[in-house]
Amino acid sequence: MDTLARLSGLIPRLEAAAPRGSWLPGAHLVALTAEVPPYCSKLEPMVALVVAGEKRTMLPGREFTCGPGDYLIYSVELTVTARITRADPFLAVGVRLRPELIAELLLETPEIAARDEPYVGLGVAAADEELLEAVLRLLRLVERPRDFAVLAPGVEREIHWRLLTGPQGDLVRQVGRADDRFTVVRRATRYIEDRFDQAIRVDDLARHVRVSVPTLNRRFREVTTMSPLQYQKQVRLQQARIRITAAPGDIAGVGHSVGYESSSQFSREYRRLFGVTPSQDAPGAQPRETVTPSRDAPGAQPRETVTPSQGAPT
Structure with a gap:
């Protein structure tokens, strides 16, 4: 069974038992079985990983489409319009990006420098296996509270590192820098x-x-x-x-x-x-x-x- 399939089996169970990210501040799980028409949502800096289904996030003139295995980075607090266009089912997990953790990682790796050019505060990319595995390990810890307290901070740090060094690393770096x-x-x-x-x-x-x-x-x-x-x-x-x-x-x-x-x-x-x-x-x-x-x-x-x-x- 591949990593997305494991996440697909885990998210509905966790969403029902621990909704709205009660297990990790600023995180949330989504499990839907019906499409959702356009809605507005206020977002803080976070990563949203789509595990199943499809979501489209709209800004004037641009549309960001996320399908299974894609993630969307929000690097700034922003109200956006979105819609769930496929829910068979729609499964997703969101994790808040922590500026202090990103800043710490940047201090430890000074060779990683953000490019000085303008770009929109949203970006979409395909998650690699390392990132998917880290998210899966974090969610599995939810069902083991004693282990979660000790191990979750390390996994959260790894997720930030995978994002920081991934295709949308420039956006992630902005969250941790005084840009x-x-x-x-x-x-x-x-x-x-x-x-x-x-x-x-x-x-x-x-x-x-x-x-x-x-x-x-x-x-x-x-x-x-x-x-x-x-x-x-x-x-x-x-x-x-x-x-x-x-x-x-x-x-x-x-x-x-x-x-x-x-x-x-x-x-x-x-x-x-x-x-x-x-x-x-x-x-x-x-x-x-x-x-x-x-x-x-x-x-x-x-x-x-x-x-x-x-x-x-x-």
């Missing part, structure tokens, strides 16, 4: 998320993160493929979707609460991102035919599909 570009973007996204329902002036945001407006726009787009205001719009719509669950009969009120003055604009942009209108997405609504999120979402560029890297970091 000015990523620091600016992290501070900017937090500022936006704290004020998502308010009118934000770009020059105020630039002043907050202590860079010029052109520098802010350039660095933000390099990492997220969005402008700051496009990112704010995505956060607003994510919050709206959460609030619709609590107030399904007050669609206009929800739109207003997240910063929209126009109900028609709110409905139009909601459908553009999630494929359904707010009223169609509300609990208890009659099932409706959904549409693929538009390529013409605010700020979108011609779509580029990103497949797992087989060579050097890109």
Whole structure:
């Protein structure tokens, strides 16, 4: 039995017994048997390994597809749109990337240097056997608590090392380095998320993160493929979707609460991102035919599909 098959047998059992990563801070397991339409998710720096099924993560103009044996690196805190496109079943494991551990590994291996060039804060690659085996050993320890306490830190360190020296090593290194570009973007996204329902002036945001407006726009787009205001719009719509669950009969009120003055604009942009209108997405609504999120979402560029890297970091 190969490593992916072993992981496929282990994840559903562990997900049922220890959901939401109670066994390792910041980690989580996913086991689904049905496809999931587009949704927004707030992510911190982490690696997400797909064991079975398929997941697509979208940024304006780019789409990252992960199938069995692929992993997606998130190097910056970011709200993204994703969908589960194949769930027969869909199985995945996510592990938070620890900046202090990555920084420690970099200090021990000074010959590993990050390339000084712009790239988006997400990347996808195919996992090699060494990485898959390390993830499998970590999950097996979950069922042996006494061993886990002693051995898990070493396996977690190995996983970070495999990622650091793998095809997406540049992205992983950024998590452990005080990189000015990523620091600016992290501070900017937090500022936006704290004020998502308010009118934000770009020059105020630039002043907050202590860079010029052109520098802010350039660095933000390099990492997220969005402008700051496009990112704010995505956060607003994510919050709206959460609030619709609590107030399904007050669609206009929800739109207003997240910063929209126009109900028609709110409905139009909601459908553009999630494929359904707010009223169609509300609990208890009659099932409706959904549409693929538009390529013409605010700020979108011609779509580029990103497949797992087989060579050097890109």
